[in-house]
Amino acid sequence: MNQAGKRYLLWFAQEHVEFRFQEINSLLTAFNITMDFIEKPTDLQPYWMVKFASEQDAKKITQRSVLLRSCIELWGHSNSVDGLHEMMKKFPEHLMEPHLDEDKSFKIEVETFCKHFTQQEKVDKIEVFEYLPYKGPVKLKDPDTCLQYIEYYGVDPNAPPESPYRVFFGRWIASGLRQLIKYLSLKTRKFIGNTSMDAQLSLLMANQAQIRNGDLVLDPFVGTGSLLVAAAQFGGYVLGSDIDYLMLHARTRPSRITQQVRDDDEGVKANMMQYNLEKHYLDVLVNDCSIPFWRDNLMFDAIITDPPYGIRESTEKIGTSKVNCKISEDHLKTHIPAKVEYSLSTVYFDLLNFSAKHLKMGGRLVCWFPIFRDDYSEDDLPRHPCMKLEANSEQVLTKHTSRRLLTYEKIAEYDNCEDVENTIKDFRYKYYETREESRQERRSRKAELRAKGRLEAERRKVTKLSE
Numbered sequence: 001m002n003q004a005g006k007r008y009l010l011w012f013a014q015e016h017v018e019f020r021f022q023e024i025n026s027l028l029t030a031f032n033i034t035m036d037f038i039e040k041p042t043d044l045q046p047y048w049m050v051k052f053a054s055e056q057d058a059k060k061i062t063q064r065s066v067l068l069r070s071c072i073e074l075w076g077h078s079n080s081v082d083g084l085h086e087m088m089k090k091f092p093e094h095l096m097e098p099h100l101d102e103d104k105s106f107k108i109e110v111e112t113f114c115k116h117f118t119q120q121e122k123v124d125k126i127e128v129f130e131y132l133p134y135k136g137p138v139k140l141k142d143p144d145t146c147l148q149y150i151e152y153y154g155v156d157p158n159a160p161p162e163s164p165y166r167v168f169f170g171r172w173i174a175s176g177l178r179q180l181i182k183y184l185s186l187k188t189r190k191f192i193g194n195t196s197m198d199a200q201l202s203l204l205m206a207n208q209a210q211i212r213n214g215d216l217v218l219d220p221f222v223g224t225g226s227l228l229v230a231a232a233q234f235g236g237y238v239l240g241s242d243i244d245y246l247m248l249h250a251r252t253r254p255s256r257i258t259q260q261v262r263d264d265d266e267g268v269k270a271n272m273m274q275y276n277l278e279k280h281y282l283d284v285l286v287n288d289c290s291i292p293f294w295r296d297n298l299m300f301d302a303i304i305t306d307p308p309y310g311i312r313e314s315t316e317k318i319g320t321s322k323v324n325c326k327i328s329e330d331h332l333k334t335h336i337p338a339k340v341e342y343s344l345s346t347v348y349f350d351l352l353n354f355s356a357k358h359l360k361m362g363g364r365l366v367c368w369f370p371i372f373r374d375d376y377s378e379d380d381l382p383r384h385p386c387m388k389l390e391a392n393s394e395q396v397l398t399k400h401t402s403r404r405l406l407t408y409e410k411i412a413e414y415d416n417c418e419d420v421e422n423t424i425k426d427f428r429y430k431y432y433e434t435r436e437e438s439r440q441e442r443r444s445r446k447a448e449l450r451a452k453g454r455l456e457a458e459r460r461k462v463t464k465l466s467e
């Protein structure tokens with residue numbers, strides 16, 4: 001195949017920019033596909049110019065990506081509109097012809113990034129392409145060939161340049177999963193809670209976990225099951241567990257302001273049914289993650305989870321601070337176990353240990369990890385000798401805090417990794433410390449302002465009296 005036929009333009013949504021490399025990398029390794037950059041991309045620009053060995057490879061990656069909007073086979077690109085037309089006039093006809101033959105309907109679409117144009121202006125831009133050797137009929141809905149012309153005016157909508165920085169032309173190949181984000185939106189989901197993960201990030205996590213058709217997937221802090229929805233969407237068979245009985249049975253207070261009481265049929269299963277995914281739903285079970293009840297030889301293909309950070313929900317595990325506590329036979333049947341604090345570092349220590357034990361070799365653990373930004377050092381991230389950290393990207397939450405999406409891959413048998421030591425830092429104390437600090441700062445600033453106000457009022461009174 002001619003070199004030109006192997007060039008592709010990947011166009012991303014301008015959202016979760018930090019996660020682009022990680023998502024595409026995960027998909028490339030999952031499908032065993034090679035991709036080369038034609039030009040090194042920057043973080044800000046929404047496009048990558050790349051090479052794939054085949055159109056099939058480009059399609060496979062695009063159709064599974066949450067962050068990609070579309071992919072086009074790149075026929076031409078330039079720093080100026082004239083430059084692009086010059087280039088297209090010289091483009092080898094035999095590469096275009098199969099797509100522009102008389103039996104092929106087609107249309108040309110115009111996209112302008114960061115600058116608005118009227119419909120007429122867009123039509124004018126299309127008409128310049130009249131030199132193309134198309135022979136088939138124009139069809140605006142579902143044509144055989146969709147050609148795309150893109151003008152890129154940078155990323156600042158308030159100060160776009162007169163002429164575009166970059167222009168691209170090519171044949172549309174595939175779209176990403178942006179539609180799915182809307183379809184799975186929490187806004188229209190039957191059962192949600194305060195900590196439900198939004199559809200886009202859930203799908204992204206499922207991609208990081210490389211979930212394939214038929215995989216067995218677990219979320220050990222399942223909550224309302226948002227991550228299970230995403231995993232099932234990619235063909236995973238999903239299981240979840242959570243310590244909170246009321247949450248699993250959808251008996252907690254509704255989180256929508258408009259809803260007074262939960263519907264009788266709310267729950268994780270109802271969500272699966274809403275999206276016709278019930279065939280992929282195995283179950284959700286009440287379990288304390290610190291004492292997992294799975295049999296030793298049960299192996300998962302992937303574990304995706306969002307553990308509690310102890311900010312919006314408590315982190316607890318079953319236990320008691322009483323010494324030699326024994327429950328009498330009479331009380332055992334109706335006994336509700338007490339809970340003690342489950343420190344954040346122990347949550348992650350247990351999670352990595354559990355994953356090392358229960359993941360298949362090569363299986364992935366994808367989880368969020370909260371950090372204090374000023375303090376962050378990669379050395380403080382949770383580690384386990386059986387689990388290799390494959391990806392680590394940040395989602396900023398506040399000025400001081402963020403969470404990092406961590407992707408681990410199991411690289412060694414659990415039996416070979418003995419006596420792992422817990423060296424994970426607990427973010428929560430720092431979080432509360434900083435909040436306490438800023439609360440104190442706010443208090444003293446308010447007191448200062450009040451004192452200033454009183455002083456001002458006194459001064460005004462004195463001036464009035466002396467007048």
Ligand SMILES: C[S@@+](CC[C@H](N)C(=O)[O-])C[C@H]1O[C@@H](n2cnc3c(N)ncnc32)[C@H](O)[C@@H]1O
Nearest residue numbers: 196197221223224226242243244288289308316
């Ligand atoms: C951040 S939420 C997960 C939200 C979930 N991804 C969703 O979409 O709803 C963390 C969950 O961990 C659960 N949890 C807290 N401590 C636990 C423990 N010791 N064992 C199992 N689950 C626990 C909480 O009940 C909560 O539902």
